[in-house]
Amino acid sequence: MSIFYFVAFLSIFFALMTIFTKNPVHSVLYLVITFFTFTVHYILLNAQFLAVVNFIVYMGAIMVLFLFVLMLLNLNKDTEPMKSTIVKIMGTVAGMCLLVTFLGAFRVIEVNNEAITPHANIGLVKNLGQVLFKDFLLPFELSSILLLTAMVGAVLLAKKDTNKA
Numbered sequence: 001m002s003i004f005y006f007v008a009f010l011s012i013f014f015a016l017m018t019i020f021t022k023n024p025v026h027s028v029l030y031l032v033i034t035f036f037t038f039t040v041h042y043i044l045l046n047a048q049f050l051a052v053v054n055f056i057v058y059m060g061a062i063m064v065l066f067l068f069v070l071m072l073l074n075l076n077k078d079t080e081p082m083k084s085t086i087v088k089i090m091g092t093v094a095g096m097c098l099l100v101t102f103l104g105a106f107r108v109i110e111v112n113n114e115a116i117t118p119h120a121n122i123g124l125v126k127n128l129g130q131v132l133f134k135d136f137l138l139p140f141e142l143s144s145i146l147l148l149t150a151m152v153g154a155v156l157l158a159k160k161d162t163n164k165a
Contacts, residue, residue, distance in 0.1 A: 004044055015031075017030040024070045
């Protein structure tokens, strides 16, 4: 249980560093570390599939793209616009949501936990595969045909026409 609290502390610390860091590149790097701590949380909660998806999709793809875009934009203080009142109000609302989350985490606000039923095999890839290939086989296959059609269409649209002279 102490590993959970240590990783939770790291998650909160790096999330706050993401918010309060002035350099946008450092902020993205702190967000990558925050996502890594989420991956550790998923592993501790026996949700291996979510851990792998979080690691590959969020840390490996999306955040690296954010980092490249920020490095290409060459942001400095002269090009940064002044914050409007709408952005300040949205920041205040987000801060209040964070406060409610902290109050719930420290048990100041009580929540009914009877709806949560612990199950030892929840989150395993084996169970996800069984549900996907037994109960949802037809929608899964239809979505794969749709993705294949979209890929072929993208290739045909991107292909240059060499017959025109």
